[in-house]
Amino acid sequence: MPGGVPLARRLPVARVLVESSLPHLDRPFDYAVPEPLDQAAQPGTRVKVKFNGQDLSGFLLERVEESDAGHTLVPLAKVVSPVQVLTPAVRDLATAVAARYAGTVSDVLRLAVPPRVAKLEKDYPDSLGAKEAFPAPEAAGTPAVSAWREYRTGAAFLRHLAGGGSPRAVVNPLQGYGPAGWPDLLAQASAAAYTSGRGSVLVVPDYRDLDRLEEALKRLVPAEAVARLTADNGPTPRYRNFLRLLAGTAKIAIGTRSAAFAPVQDLGLVACWDDGDDLHIEQRAPYAHAREVLLLRAEQEGAACLLAGHARSTEVQRLVEAGWAVPVETERGTLRRTVARVVSTADSFEQARDPLATLARLPHAAWQAAKEGLERGPVLVQVARAGYAPSLVCETCRAPARCAHCQGPLALGGTSALPQCRWCSTPAPDWRCSHCGGRRLRKGATGVLRTAEELGRAFPGTTVITSSGDQVKARVGAGKALVVATVGAEPVAEGGYAAALLLDGDSLLRRETLRAGEDTVRRWFNAAALVRPAPDKGLVVVTASDAAATGALLRWDPAGYAQRELSLRMELQLPPAVRIASVTGPRAAVEHYTGAVEADLARAGITLRTAGPAPLLLTAPPSGRRSAEDVRTLLFFPYGQAAAVVRVLRVTRAAVAAKRTTDPVQLRLDGVDVL
Secondary structure, eight states: OGGGOOBOSSSOEEEEEEOOOOGGGOSOEEEEOBGGGTTTOOTTOEEEEEETTEEEEEEEEEEESOOOSSSOOOBOOEEEESSOOSOHHHHHHHHHHHHHTTOOHHHHHHHHSOOOOGGGGTTTTGGGOOGGGSOOGGGOOOOSSOTTTTSTTHHHHHHHHHTTOOOEEEEOOSOSSSTTSHHHHHHHHHHHHHHTTOEEEEEOSSHHHHHHHHHHHHTTSOGGGEEEEOGGGOHHHHHHHHHHHHHTSOOEEEESGGGGGOOOSSEEEEEEEOTTSGGGBOSSTTOOBHHHHHHHHHHHHTOEEEEEOSSOOHHHHHHHHTTSSEEEOOOHHHHHHHSOEEEETTSHHHHHHOTTTTTOSSOHHHHHHHHHHTTTSOEEEEESOOSSBOEEEETTTOOBOBOTTTOOBEEBOSTTOOOEETTTOOBOTTOOOTTTOOOOEEEEEOOHHHHHHHHHHHSTTOEEEEEBTTBOOSEEOSSSEEEEEETTOOOEETTOBSEEEEOOHHHHHTSSSTTHHHHHHHHHHHHHTTBOOGGGTOEEEEOOOOHHHHHHHHHTOHHHHHHHHHHHHHHHTOTTSSEEEEEEEEHHHHHHHHHHHHHHHHHTTOOOEEEEEEEOOOOSOOOTTOOTTEEEEEEEEOGGGHHHHHHHHHHHHHHHHHHTOSOOOEEEESOTTOO
């Protein structure tokens, strides 16, 4: 060996995955193991290697006797840490996720294994508590009243979990607060798996949901059994909890999307709350969805799977109709006693009483519901937009008001504020319309602050609380107050809201996206579930004219709406009835890449349905990697051909990257924002 350092006597070859996002480097490379590193260089450890003259980090995947590289191997430069942070189960999961999303395993591992905090690895695992001191499964508590009692097969589901089984279920909780709320449903399912001696992975969209889930869990299982994984807590607590799971001194992992990769031992249950929330989608390549990661993990490790949400996504409905998961439902009579009464201002009865209801932003029925609700407790008002006047238009021609510097949208931050650009923050005191030359502006949309101001005048003396943007509140008290929140930022009220007004429904439904209806209905159900039951005079007023969407809320039938949406997608062959890949980049690069993919697939007898290339419509501030000249091509393919198509997409991308003949393209699979 070069340098005279002898090699390890046993298994002298290490296969290392270097940390690189380049697609053509997405494979293991062989390195020699020097004898001094023999003990530390174990599978799953972090290492440093020489690669093309550079020092790169990587993960040691395995040790073997011989290499087929055909050249003298470079020795490992360093074992960064003897802790085997990459378990075989997580390694296999990362490989499966990369294959599903046509990404690189290195990119997936960047999400799966948190950054190292060296001081926490001293005396590992003794510093985390001896494994023998781990609380016995019998320590799990039994709730006084099961949150699953209202569901026909809920008790059977828990018994199956507690007995060591792996059921796969879909549930739409009826309440979002109190002892029968969704946190208790997930916590009791996790506790049932815990009593069987198995661990759990529970994934939620944001920190507010995480706090509630953690509270519910710690009422049922010992606090030391729960490990919280989220970047919001900082690198040290996150890595400490990661090591606790790795050592087996914690059995239940809870967190946001990256927690789906948590190294839980003896995994018995994976669960995802509100899978329709965009926060479950990773914003970095390969843009994996936490739901899909958990589904892959359930299949690989034989774990139970629970998908829960007040509404049901079309992806989950597809799993139900395929027989992969079983819905856990409740009787209609129980449902009517548990949920709030819903009124639509667009139905014929309300139209007869108030002919101007469809024109008013706050119809009489909504105003009356707020007035009566304030006599009993807090009232929730859900609005579509944050800010004061987040959209301005020309008063003369109604054209959107744009910034003269970057063409971004203009907005108002308050009553006396100057209009300014939402992208570059440049004030526009002397704005002039580029279409008609007009100089007067009017509000194109009303934000949460303007709505709160108007409601404060309509209900003088009433406390008005806002929740939006970076001022999101997790909870409010049971006192009389108007709580004005943007969609997704609704705080939980102690004891539930007396009433809820769901404003701007038509604005949400008119968004130019395939999922506008599905997403709007999900947001309505999430807000309505925070309202007291109908027997306690809980009332929800929805202001929208779409009969299908409002009808689902009126009947409290999220499954029916998801079934309708999925049937339409099946008829039109749109996701999730089929899979979709979007290829974005300069026109020449996109055409070269898609042409190579189609040629390879044609040789295998596969023809893709394509759309594009089409210029991108920039709806967000331009970034350094995106220009007005970029185009996008969409590729549609059925699930039966998905494995072959994704393999070709991945191989072609690696080949193009290795040759460097064109600019790189962005490849995304199953992106929810491309249609």
